[in-house]
Amino acid sequence: MAGCLGLLLALLLSLLPALAAECNxxxxxxxxxxxxxxxxxxxxxxxxxxxxxxxxxxNATEVxxxxxxxxxxxxxREVLLTSGCPGTEEKCxxxxxxxxxxxxxxxxxxxxxxxxxxxxxxxxxxxENQFTYTWKMLIANxxxxxxxxxxxxxxxxxxxHSLIFQCETQKNGNTIASVKYRVYAATGMQTIKxxxxxxxPSSKTMLDAILVFCVITGFIVIALExxxxxxxxxxxxVLKSVWQLKSEQDKKLANKK
Numbered sequence: 001m002a003g004c005l006g007l008l009l010a011l012l013l014s015l016l017p018a019l020a021a022e023c024n025x026x027x028x029x030x031x032x033x034x035x036x037x038x039x040x041x042x043x044x045x046x047x048x049x050x051x052x053x054x055x056x057x058x059n060a061t062e063v064x065x066x067x068x069x070x071x072x073x074x075x076x077r078e079v080l081l082t083s084g085c086p087g088t089e090e091k092c093x094x095x096x097x098x099x100x101x102x103x104x105x106x107x108x109x110x111x112x113x114x115x116x117x118x119x120x121x122x123x124x125x126x127x128e129n130q131f132t133y134t135w136k137m138l139i140a141n142x143x144x145x146x147x148x149x150x151x152x153x154x155x156x157x158x159x160x161h162s163l164i165f166q167c168e169t170q171k172n173g174n175t176i177a178s179v180k181y182r183v184y185a186a187t188g189m190q191t192i193k194x195x196x197x198x199x200x201p202s203s204k205t206m207l208d209a210i211l212v213f214c215v216i217t218g219f220i221v222i223a224l225e226x227x228x229x230x231x232x233x234x235x236x237x238v239l240k241s242v243w244q245l246k247s248e249q250d251k252k253l254a255n256k257k
Contacts, residue, residue: 064091068099072106073123073177074131074169075099098125105179116186117157122167123177128152131169131176138164138180158186 010056066078077099085092110118122133135154144166147154154165162184169177232239 007135012202015158037124063094068101070099070101072101072104073179074171075101076123076125100176102177103178108179110181113155118183119153119155120165120167120181120183122152123169123179124152131171134168134170136166138166138169156183158183161185187195 062081062083064080064082066080068077069075075098076096078096079094080091080095082091105123108120110120111120121130123131124131131152133150133152136144136147137147138144147165154167156163156165162182165181165183167179167181168175
């Protein structure tokens with residue numbers, strides 16, 4: 001009996017190291033899985049836009065921000081991961097977020113709809129219903145007039161004088177973009193027709209006479225030049241002999257002297 005108990009005790013002592021190693025391995029695996037789930041949740045669960053080196057569950061050196069799609073108002077940019085990308089990619093997109101530029105976007109260009117009306121869009125990005133829009137008509141040396149339109153696009157028709165409109169794009173009560181439009185008056189868009197020069201009948205008759213005289217004189221001069229060329233070609237031999245005779249006579253006179 002004592003021998004059996006000793007053999008059983010020896011068997012238990014030999015199994016203790018293996019059981020301890022298995023327990024340590026199980027605990028380590030559970031800790032690794034928990035850490036992986038926490039980092040994944042930090043990467044995918046964040047929905048707020050990134051500002052500067054915001055926490056993505058990664059080191060600041062592993063995140064790179066793309067260029068904003070606009071130079072003013074509200075736009076979008078890419079958030080890139082610079083390490084740990086799948087395959088051989090050096091960079092991969094984590095997500096796309098909003099980015100902010102200067103609020104004042106200056107002057108926009110109205111979009112013509114027909115010869116008399118135009119439409120003007122506010123500064124925004126999809127979805128447009130995440131913003132609120134405030135339209136104003138600016139009047140020189142007076143308080144701006146608030147319009148009832150609260151949509152992202154305003155359509156107006158040209159008036160008898162030029163008008164200036166301004167749209168402010170707001171989010172959470174803050175203005176994030178502003179743009180102005182000038183809608184010119186209907187009369188300013190008309191094409192100016194060239195004026196017809198009205199002349200006195202006597203002046204017109206005199207101008208016609210001068211024009212006819214110049215034409216006739218030109219024809220006469222051209223005809224005389226053509227006649228002279230034909231004469232020279234036809235009588236070239238006679239003219240040449242006359243010039244030779246004259247030159248010989250001149251030589252003889254010179255020798256006598």
